[in-house]
Amino acid sequence: MPSLARRCALCFALAFPALAAHAAQVPWWKHAVIYEIYPRSFGDSNGDGVGDLRGIAQHLDHLQKLGVDAIWIAPMYPSPQVDFGYDIADYRRVDPQYGSLADFDALLRDAGKHHIRVILDMVLNHTSDKHAWFVESASSRDNPKADWYVWNDGVDADGPAVTPFQKRFEHDGKVPPNNWESVFGGSAWEWVPARRQFYYHRFYRQQPDLNWRNPAVEKAMFDAMRFWLDRGVAGFRLDAISTLFENPQLRNDPERPGTNAQGDPNLHSQFSDNLPEVHDVIRRMRAMVDTYPGDRVLIGETYTADVADLDSWYGGTRHDQLQLPMDMLVGFGWGAKFDAGWFRKTLEDAQTVPGQPLIVFDNHDNPRSIDRFGDGSHDVQRAKAIATLLLTTRATALTYYGAPIGMTTATPTRKEDVRDPIGITGWPKEKGRDGERTPMQWTPGPQAGFSTDPHTWLPVNSNHVTVNVQTESAEPDSLLSWYRTLIAVRRANPALRDGRMTFLDRDDPNVLVYRRDGAAPVTVLVNFSGQPQRVKTDLVRGAIRTLAATDPALAKATTLDGATLPPYGTWIVEPTK
The missing domain is CATH 3.20.20.80 (Glycosidases)
Structure with missing residues (x-):
């Protein structure tokens, strides 16, 4: 087999x-x-x-x-x-x-x-705190998975460098070992009485961090x-x-x-x-x-x-x-x-x-x-x-x-x-x-x-x-x-798949224009303004073919001459032979 x-x-x-x-x-x-x-x-x-x-x-x-x-x-x-x-x-x-x-x-x-x-x-x-690995790890300090998570004894609550934030999470005279916070609020350290230690959780307390040094x-x-x-x-x-x-x-x-x-x-x-x-x-x-x-x-x-x-x-x-x-x-x-x-x-x-x-x-x-x-x-x-x-x-x-x-x-x-x-x-x-x-x-x-x-x-x-x-x-x-x-054009067009990307008309504050290079280069024009924008004819010289356009009227154009991009309009073209 x-x-x-x-x-x-x-x-x-x-x-x-x-x-x-x-x-x-x-x-x-x-x-x-x-x-x-x-x-x-x-x-x-x-x-x-x-x-x-x-x-x-x-x-x-x-x-x-x-x-x-x-x-x-x-x-x-x-x-x-x-x-x-x-x-x-x-x-x-x-x-x-x-x-x-x-x-x-x-x-x-x-x-x-x-x-x-x-x-x-x-x-x-991290895992869930209900994962069998963590359940075992949290049960004692000497089980086979005791060091599969990040555990620490903490520090004395009356220590000289302890911050007010750490003091909020005191247990049995101990506070978390540092000021690290959970992304979702509070200390990133949670106390477990069975081990008399804190475990680290960057996210929710129910998501203990694994010890990747093991x-x-x-x-x-x-x-x-x-x-x-x-x-x-x-x-x-x-x-x-x-x-x-x-x-x-x-x-x-x-x-x-x-x-x-x-x-x-x-x-x-x-x-x-x-x-x-x-x-x-x-x-x-x-x-x-x-x-x-x-x-x-x-x-x-x-x-x-x-x-x-x-x-x-x-x-x-x-x-x-x-x-x-x-x-x-x-x-x-x-x-x-x-x-x-x-x-x-x-x-x-x-x-x-x-x-x-x-x-x-x-x-x-x-x-x-x-x-x-x-x-x-x-x-x-x-x-x-x-x-x-x-x-x-x-x-x-x-x-x-x-x-x-x-x-x-x-x-x-x-x-x-x-x-x-x-x-x-x-x-x-x-x-x-x-x-x-x-x-x-x-x-x-x-x-x-x-x-x-x-x-x-x-x-x-x-x-x-x-x-x-x-x-x-x-x-x-x-x-x-x-x-x-767009996805169909992307899939069918070699320039859109592999062509180098070149930005054109770099000073235009309203229209973003770039070309995807290839045997038949593709030019993409996107109007980011709420007003019509006249297309500059030197972006693509000669005859063009529309691959996609948000305004159906643009699909009829055979050249950029006299063309206008409508507000928020997109026009994707390639030159014709």
Whole structure:
């Protein structure tokens, strides 16, 4: 009988026959459109108000028609759901509310038939406090997993360097060993009476951090990844990957002025985030993943202050770490705005990275881009411009369920309606992430076609009667139709796949213009203003052909001469021979 690795190779060849021959030349992920799915919110197949794996499978036809190459499924493992799946209690099973391993295998097969790969979210920094590893670790100081997590005796509460913040968390005369804070509020240290020690948790107290300085932890986590790679997943999105290690001397993080949403001191995570040791782990992880066929991919959740910082996540000159660290600066950077100058600068910076860029505008942790870049009156037109940048620049594209139809952020207006714990602890300054996680809007009917249960886990946005897949599929000028057009053009056009990116007319404050070079270069023009803009004829000389345009009238043009871009309009052209 062939080995498991060889069976995996056969599965890939059968699922993606047209791609198999090309894979030896260009990794599939280089030109991919990756679509994040929040499993609780995508499709409910059994009517319990919560999405599941079979619900995802029921909508693969839509994803294929859209042009998706891979889906990234947010955590679907067994979990107490304190952080809605990012607190994992078992890395090798499926949470019963989402289905079973058999359901996952069926989804993997069905996705392959639709030429869609499956990427899983892998949370390596921490587990749930209900995971068997932590239950054992917390039981005593001398059990086999006693050092699988980050434990510390703390310091005397009356010590000379103890801060008022530390004093708030005193237990039996001991306080946390330093000032490190949980991202979600309070101290990052939690007291366990059975051990008379504190454990470290960068996130919720129910998410204890693993001790990655223990080789047994690395082995166990790599084995968990192999479990899913052996089943045929195309790779992993690595959650909070920069947080695997902490300063072994537990030095205090520097304080900044003011307080955060939870009322705690503002800190610079100098000693509790992005330590150099994490890159050694990723290098070994990449070597392990590379033993599998089919160009398996590692995608990193990498928030950086500068695009140059991404170099270390690729692995520098060796390119032996992440294939796709996320460039969050274009879509989420400080000062991001709907402005031609902003995008000219950040997109040009993105082209300087030493590997393949991965551009992100939407995810499960941030308000939706249609709200962040909209003005309340021209949101869909602006969303079409954002879609153009996502899908025509030199980058792998990552989108999020609902973004291609213009789903909006539905932030709770009352604290009692909040489900996300960070919204509960931070209200009203921090209202949580429920707003960007509401159920997918498939139809204008009850529960937007997401579920037959009127009591969905989060309320369906009331705008689903107009913003939904069914309605927009029938409208040629809808946002969904524009996404489908862009993805089809991207897939068919060599210049949009591989061409170098050159920015033209760099001083124009209103219109962003860039060219994707190739035998038939493609020029993209996007009007970021609310007024018509005359197109400069020297941008593309001679006869042109329209590949896509938000204004149907532009499709009739055979030259740029006399052409005008309508407000927030996009025009994608190539020269004709």
